[in-house]
Amino acid sequence: MKDVAARAGVGLKTVSRVVNEEAGVTPDTVARVQAAIEALGFRRNDSARLLRTRRTSSIGLVLEDLADPFYAPLSRAVEDVARAHGALLFTGSSAEDPRREQELVLAFCARRVDGLIVVPASDDHRYLSPEIEAGVATVFVDRPAGRLDADVVLTDNAGGVRDGVAHLIAHGHRRIGFIGDQPGIHTAAERLRGYREAMAAANLPVSNAWYAMGPTTPERVRASIDAMLSGPEPVTALLAGNNRVTVTAVRVLSGLTRPVALVGFDDFELADLLSPPVTVVAQDAPGLGRTAAQLLFRRLDGMASDAPTRTELPARLIPRGSGEIPPAS
Amino acid sequence: MKDVAARAGVGLKTVSRVVNEEAGVTPDTVARVQAAIEALGFRRNDSARLLRTRRTSSIGLVLEDLADPFYAPLSRAVEDVARAHGALLFTGSSAEDPRREQELVLAFCARRVDGLIVVPASDDHRYLSPEIEAGVATVFVDRPAGRLDADVVLTDNAGGVRDGVAHLIAHGHRRIGFIGDQPGIHTAAERLRGYREAMAAANLPVSNAWYAMGPTTPERVRASIDAMLSGPEPVTALLAGNNRVTVTAVRVLSGLTRPVALVGFDDFELADLLSPPVTVVAQDAPGLGRTAAQLLFRRLDGMASDAPTRTELPARLIPRGSGEIPPAS
DNA sequence: CCTGATCCTGACAACGTTGTCCATGTCTTG
DNA sequence: CAAGACATGGACAACGTTGTCAGGATCAGG
Incomplete structure (x- = not known):
């Protein structure tokens, strides 16, 4: 920038003004500066600029896995909103590891992102308090923050599963299985709750053998399904607790002769x-x-100190057939 | 940092040393500084640090669509490598719009990323020359750069399609259709080339009605398939030029009574x-x-000035059945 | 021709770090 | 005990930008 100023024969500040398109510079001077910028291939150093202005126009997104077909569209939506607000996006995958989540979050904070969007992998986010007090707007998504009062945007997981189970019940099922993710994960626990509630609402008992929580590896899911289908009270329908479970369930069920109803989450x-x-x-x-x-940017644009909010988006049952298979007699 | 220094009763530079774990500070002093850091909730401002050191430890990734099932795993892989090298990742989707690509790239450069990984959306990347000369390592992936000699990592698109078409020919097909993306997209052109080559290698003629290039919207793909199946010389097999085409093709073909062989890319x-x-x-x-x-970080770690390289990864035919359907007589 | 208002422009400090260099104090060695 | 080597700590400038403020033209009105 110094070089540009020298070449254009103007002061440093004038170049800055031109670059920022500030008013109050003679068109003639502007042209001279522009020419110098062009000639020198100058590009403003945003790092320095942001050091001065204390706004980085960037936000950090921490989620579980960028490659997960559920999170990829979520990231894309975040990116689109960020772009509309002129902000760039840092992304990072926590791989469901609390330490990695924290590392990423703190690295983003050290870069002084304006805000954070976090899909929690840990159940204790008190480490974020100093950052939030220091002004980093933070919104949690998909799962609520642990031990921290902060904005959160969720799906109505329990409600969604209730609808799914009710659908199966409506088609005659009484023994329904539920295969969920690790019980420590909030969404998994909520979905299990929805399952229990729906069964209870229909006055159906729930055997311990009918629900299984754990890692969503194909092996574990396959074993759980096998167990549910082979016990003394085999289930006639399954609710798969997330996309990875569903995929494995489809695969397992397609290998069976007996038809088993399925609703996936x-x-x-x-x-x-x-x-x-x-x-x-x-x-x-x-x-x-x-x-x-959007909530994050509203926070950044002034509503910084309002009380944290909790938004719940509905889940939608899409009947396609596999839930309408009648129970095998 | 000033505050920390004051509280610990040491100089500014000593705090800097502690934060950077530099040698030459008494354990006693280190402890005092650590305590002050803890008490004040201090976190080093990386923006400032990087302004000084001229390394941002961040890289930018520009691709077509973060939510695309093909690019999501690609990003994740980039992220993993970046993490291993202690770098953070900026991501952005170009949506196949050259202007958006350029905006993103230049915004990343203004942030002074150490390096860029770009899935080109434009066919002219000369705008990047000054940046590359200024030291921004750049690797293109999936498609080569336009009018710029730079590192590139590609899939052997033509070879992959050749294998796919050969597979169909081996199963008796003679009239094979190809549905590709916009012809301006390098991968689409390469795949079309592979199609032509495989047909030529088998001494099969290619009718103009057998290949169609264009946007991958379901409507266009559907129309193209309909046309290919209904002309005077209807095709008996299809090669779908990318994942979105395949999805629509599966959908369309499943609605037909006549079986049509399919190989997806x-x-x-x-x-x-x-x-x-x-x-x-x-x-x-x-x-x-x-x-x-990995190539990007090798560039950053010294091999900056070596000649640009071109790496081609093989594509792999996975026969599952749809390619083995015999031609309808 | 003078005065004050208006408009441009540039000098300077500051943002929060780190690199350089020097000062101080302590230890080792002849 | 003197002198050099070494360990430790701090002052200062610099990174590249922007905010503040004041100085100098220019212009209109009296």
Whole structure:
């Protein structure tokens, strides 16, 4: 910038003014400066600029896995909102590891992002308090923050599962299985709650053998399904607690001769082309991202100190067939 | 940092030393400084640090769409490599719009990222020359740079399609259709080339009605397929030029009574569970990302000035059944 | 021709770090 | 005990930008 000033024969500040398109510079001078900028291939150093202005125009997004088909559209929605507000996006995957989440969050804070959107992997976010007090707007999405009062945008997980289970009950099922993610994960616990509530609402007992929580590896899911289908009171229908469980469930069930009804949580591409087409409870992944990002920017634009809010987006049952299979007699 | 120094009763530089874990500070002093840091909730401002050191430890990734099932794993792979090198990742989607690509790239450069990984949306990257000369390592991935000699990591698109078409020919097909993306997109052009080459290698003529290039909207793809199947010389097999085309093709073909063989480009989840299971030519998306990122960091770690390289990763045919459907007589 | 208002422009400090260099104090060695 | 080596700490400038403020033209009105 110094070089540009020298070449254009003007002061440093005048160059700054031109670069920022501030008013109050003679067109003639502007032209001279522009020419110098062009000639020298000058590009403003935003790092320095942001050091001075104390706004980085960037936000950090921490989620579980950028490559997960559920989170990818969420990120994209966040990105779109960020772009509309002229902000760039740092992304990072926590891989469900609390330490990695914290590392990422703190690294983003050290870069002085204006705000954070976090899909929590840990259940204790008190480490974030100093940052939030220091002015980093923070919105949690998909799962609430642990031990911290902060904005959160969620799907109505329990409600979604209730609808799914009610759908199965409506088609005659009484022994319904639920296969969820690790019980420590908030969404997994909520979905289990929805399952219990729906069963209770229909006055159906729930055997301990009918629900299983744990890692969503194909092996574990397969084992859980096998167990549920082979016990003394085998289930006639399954509710798969998330997209990865659903995929494995579809695979396992397709290998059986006995038909088993299935409702999956989270929609997925081509679900309608499988046989039978897979009924799902769909979350609005882009909606979660968009809502969270919009809230974040509203915080940045002034409503910084209002009380934290909690937004819940509905889940939507999409009947396609696999939930309408009648119970095997 | 000033505050920390004051509270610990040491000089500014000593705090800096402690924060950076530099040698030459008494353990006693270190403890005092640590305590002050703790008490004040101090966190080093990386923006300032990086202004001084001229390394931002961050890289920028520009791709077409973060939410695309092909690019999501690619980003994740890039992220993993970046993390291993202690760098953070800026991401941005160009939405196939050259202007947006340029905006993102230049915004990243203004932030002084150490390096860039770009999936080109434009065919002219000369705007990047000054940046590259200024020291921004740049690797193009999935498609080569336009009018710029730079590192690039590609899939062997033509080879992959050749294998796919050969597979169809081996199963008796003679009239094979190809549905590709916009012809201006390098990968689309390469795949078309592979199609032509494979047909030529088998001494098969190619009718103009057998290949169609254009946007990958369901409407356009559907129309193209309809046309290919209804002309005077209807095709008996289709090669879908990318994942979105495949999805629509599966959908369209499943609605037909006449069986049509299909090979898709890009693998997708549950392809094996459709009926018939979908044969694909799979790209190694994580491999592309990993290779590009590793190359980028090798550039950053010294091999800055070596000649640009071109790496081509093989595509792999995964026969699942849909490619083995014999031609309808 | 003078005065004050208006408009441009540039000098300077500051943002929060780190690199350089020097001062001080302590230890080792002849 | 003197002198050099070494360990430790701090002052200062610099990174590249912007905010503040004051100085100098220019212009209109009296």
